[in-house]
Amino acid sequence: MLNSVTNGRPNTAMAAFSGRLPKSDIEAVVDYVRVVLMLPATSGISGTKAHGGQGSQASEGMTLPFANGLTGDPVRGQKFYMANCATCHGIKGDGKGPRAYFINPKPRNFIDKNFRFAFNRPAIYTAVYDGRLGAEMPAWSKVLTDQEIADVSEFVFRRFVQGKPAAK
Numbered sequence: 001m002l003n004s005v006t007n008g009r010p011n012t013a014m015a016a017f018s019g020r021l022p023k024s025d026i027e028a029v030v031d032y033v034r035v036v037l038m039l040p041a042t043s044g045i046s047g048t049k050a051h052g053g054q055g056s057q058a059s060e061g062m063t064l065p066f067a068n069g070l071t072g073d074p075v076r077g078q079k080f081y082m083a084n085c086a087t088c089h090g091i092k093g094d095g096k097g098p099r100a101y102f103i104n105p106k107p108r109n110f111i112d113k114n115f116r117f118a119f120n121r122p123a124i125y126t127a128v129y130d131g132r133l134g135a136e137m138p139a140w141s142k143v144l145t146d147q148e149i150a151d152v153s154e155f156v157f158r159r160f161v162q163g164k165p166a167a168k
Contacts, residue, residue: 072154
């Protein structure tokens, strides 16, 4: 989040504030957003804070499992992803699917280093489950089972976060 507020997000409406706000103000804004607006949704997912948080996901959260004892099947997840998600997020996960041209804000780019650093299994699962307010990302929990969400989340995690192909 600090990087996004400081440098902006390419291909989105998120502007860079590094030339407008001092570093201390950017950190305060990120802390405010995380504590006041996001804490209930992210508690236990990332454990990050701008000021001395519990550590980064990159170092301690990438091995976290799904909640409720779910284990995702990346092969089943790949089939669902290619049939439903690739139209926006792209086959390569680069956010450049055939529908991406018409979508604003742009679909998430899974191969972006910031995504790969920040999203672990539980975070991906939550994003798929709840969707994204103000974007075309639907809340898949309305049509999929928890297991199906775990399957597609595992595929996204392995293929794009870890860079591993799904087993056949």
